[in-house]
Amino acid sequence: MRRILSTLACCLLHPLIASAIGDARYNASLPFRPSNITGLSDIYLWVGSYYNATTKIEFTPEIGSTTNNSVCKNLQGQTFTAEYESLLAITERGPYNLGSNLVNTLLTLWNSDVNLTSLSSGSPWTSSSLDWYLESAPWVYYANNGSTESDAGTDSSVKDVFNLTLSPETKGPPYKLTANIKDADLMLSSFEMDLKSCNTSTETSQNRMTLVDRDWSNNAGWTWIYPTVDFQFDSRTANFTLNGYAAGFPYLINRSDPSKSLGPDEVQGKIKVSFFGVIDSYHSDTLVNSSSTPTWLRTVGFGNNSANIGYDNASLGSPRPWHWGAVAVCSVVSLVFMYF
Numbered sequence: 001m002r003r004i005l006s007t008l009a010c011c012l013l014h015p016l017i018a019s020a021i022g023d024a025r026y027n028a029s030l031p032f033r034p035s036n037i038t039g040l041s042d043i044y045l046w047v048g049s050y051y052n053a054t055t056k057i058e059f060t061p062e063i064g065s066t067t068n069n070s071v072c073k074n075l076q077g078q079t080f081t082a083e084y085e086s087l088l089a090i091t092e093r094g095p096y097n098l099g100s101n102l103v104n105t106l107l108t109l110w111n112s113d114v115n116l117t118s119l120s121s122g123s124p125w126t127s128s129s130l131d132w133y134l135e136s137a138p139w140v141y142y143a144n145n146g147s148t149e150s151d152a153g154t155d156s157s158v159k160d161v162f163n164l165t166l167s168p169e170t171k172g173p174p175y176k177l178t179a180n181i182k183d184a185d186l187m188l189s190s191f192e193m194d195l196k197s198c199n200t201s202t203e204t205s206q207n208r209m210t211l212v213d214r215d216w217s218n219n220a221g222w223t224w225i226y227p228t229v230d231f232q233f234d235s236r237t238a239n240f241t242l243n244g245y246a247a248g249f250p251y252l253i254n255r256s257d258p259s260k261s262l263g264p265d266e267v268q269g270k271i272k273v274s275f276f277g278v279i280d281s282y283h284s285d286t287l288v289n290s291s292s293t294p295t296w297l298r299t300v301g302f303g304n305n306s307a308n309i310g311y312d313n314a315s316l317g318s319p320r321p322w323h324w325g326a327v328a329v330c331s332v333v334s335l336v337f338m339y340f
Ligand SMILES: *[C@@H]1O[C@H](CO)[C@@H](O)[C@H](O)[C@H]1NC(C)=O
Pocket: 019, 020, 021, 022, 023, 024, 026, 034, 035, 036, 037, 301, 302, 303, 310, 313, 314, 315
């Protein structure tokens, strides 16, 4: 009896065995991965493919704060570039997604001093330590209390931000998707870019940049186009480009008055965002290579892809070496309990 109890206690407490317990909340109708994957950052919660790359942004000033204001001298005739660490996620959709998109996409950019995988809880891509994100639909995740939450607030607002069109007659990967970003109010989300200061006595060279995706007084009369995005992805690589227009607002050197942190020398111009990524197979499910629409076989958390995170402690159909190791440890402990 004593032996049975101690064996039971040992086996219940043994972390390797404990980790093989399934996620009771797992629901295959939802695009969420099981939550029993040790060390999985919240940025990888969804079933799909994840790609890493450096993203390059090029900005070419054309006008100042309106069509009647030319670009200040310091910025004229130049193209500024910036590079960011970045991740592109292309994932399954959930039943809560409204709209006709076949997948959800998320591009997120950050500076190299940020450790992405250490960001956790809820919606890390909206973290202030990341620079920018562009999502095709608001991201929905499980809150700690088990209810689903969206980074846009209430679930009723899970409408697509932009419509992705799959190129016709697609038979399999690579999948090509295109979209126009129209009136999506992406101007509310900004990224930082180092240009040059127009007025070195009052303004820094650092600008708060936003995409132009809506008519407003500062772009009246200016010839600009809505941002267009092009995605291409298969099981190995993914490419993403955005072409459009953007506005930059320089920070004031003296920001002691929080209501006046931006200077008057707004600059507007052409922008290009490019990402040429490689698959992060550690964090990706298996993209089916014979489907006319993007489809994944779930592997992350299921122990059926040796390239994935957690493969070593995943439960498999047949016992694996560490299982026997664990059983041996349990037996030794049980013996110790038996004789003392
Ligand atoms: C995690 O949970 C899923 C769903 O319950 C289960 O199929 C899988 O085997 C579990 N994985 C691990 C590593 O325990």
